[in-house]
Amino acid sequence: MNLQGLDESLVAAAQAGSSEAFSRLVERHQQALRAFLRRACGDWALADDLAQETFLAAWPRIGRLKAGASVRAWLCGIAYRKHLTARRSAGRSRARDAAYEAERTSPAPGALDDRLALETAMAELPADQRACVALCLAADFSHAEAAEALDLPLGTVKSHVARGRARLLVALGVTDDPC
Amino acid sequence: MTPADDRLKALFAQSQPPARDPAFQAAVLERLARRRWLQDLAFLAGLSAVGALALWALWPVLQPVLKAVSGPLAPGAAALAAALSAVAILGGLGDRAHAVES
Numbered sequence: 001m002n003l004q005g006l007d008e009s010l011v012a013a014a015q016a017g018s019s020e021a022f023s024r025l026v027e028r029h030q031q032a033l034r035a036f037l038r039r040a041c042g043d044w045a046l047a048d049d050l051a052q053e054t055f056l057a058a059w060p061r062i063g064r065l066k067a068g069a070s071v072r073a074w075l076c077g078i079a080y081r082k083h084l085t086a087r088r089s090a091g092r093s094r095a096r097d098a099a100y101e102a103e104r105t106s107p108a109p110g111a112l113d114d115r116l117a118l119e120t121a122m123a124e125l126p127a128d129q130r131a132c133v134a135l136c137l138a139a140d141f142s143h144a145e146a147a148e149a150l151d152l153p154l155g156t157v158k159s160h161v162a163r164g165r166a167r168l169l170v171a172l173g174v175t176d177d178p179c
Numbered sequence: 180m181t182p183a184d185d186r187l188k189a190l191f192a193q194s195q196p197p198a199r200d201p202a203f204q205a206a207v208l209e210r211l212a213r214r215r216w217l218q219d220l221a222f223l224a225g226l227s228a229v230g231a232l233a234l235w236a237l238w239p240v241l242q243p244v245l246k247a248v249s250g251p252l253a254p255g256a257a258a259l260a261a262a263l264s265a266v267a268i269l270g271g272l273g274d275r276a277h278a279v280e281s
Binding site for chain 2: 051115
């Protein structure tokens with residue numbers, strides 16, 4: 001059985017009420033979901049909390065998942081909406097944190113390694129652009145899959161990915177030479 | 180895919196969680212079980228409240244009927260209660276013995 005087929009049979013069993021099948025789905029998709037949330041929100045602990053919340057929200061809604069639909073994309077869609085809600089509710093404390101960060105002396109760009117530079121550049125992207133980059137550049141989602149998961153128009157996803165990619169490459173000091 | 184994309188992908192891969200994480204999985208299932216238990220508890224509490232309310236509302240009608248039938252039915256009801264208690268206790272002991280054996 002291929003991976004998509006395995007997902008379909010697990011979803012069918014979970015829809016029939018099997019919590020064991022749902023547990024297998026958690027096992028199979030936790031990595032992709034947590035990776036997406038880590039890249040989308042930057043805070044790993046918050047990302048793991050949101051991933052748990054996503055699975056908790058997915059269980060009662062699994063009956064609505066259409067046959068043949070991508071479980072990974074569906075979960076990422078729920079996770080993205082949870083992330084946006086968490087961002088909105090944390091807006092005030094984030095503004096306070098940003099003011100605190102602005103008062104601190106920034107380290108020289110040379111002192112940051114590539115990963116920190118990437119995280120900093122990702123943090124500066126708008127939320128929807130960041131989510132598109134996290135799905136398409138880091139997680140191998142197609143543009144269409146990302147558009148479906150994030151509930152964004154396909155053209156918007158394509159432009160977000162192109163702009164986000166360009167900004168990340170500038171931040172890393174990488175020139176975009178084709179092979 | 181260009182070398183720039185490869186580099187981005189390699190950097191993104193550094194924030195990849197483990198492919199298998201039993202602790203995370205257990206935490207999700209534990210929260211799910213707790214949520215179900217709370218839902219069951221809320222359902223039973225609601226059902227009990229509705230039952231109590233119905234009994235309170237119907238009590239003026241039920242009381243004379245119960246009073247009239249309680250005399251003749253009392254011995255039968257007591258015997259039935261004793262039989263049901265015995266079945267429950269013996270059944271519980273049987274389950275316990277089976278659990279100890281296995």
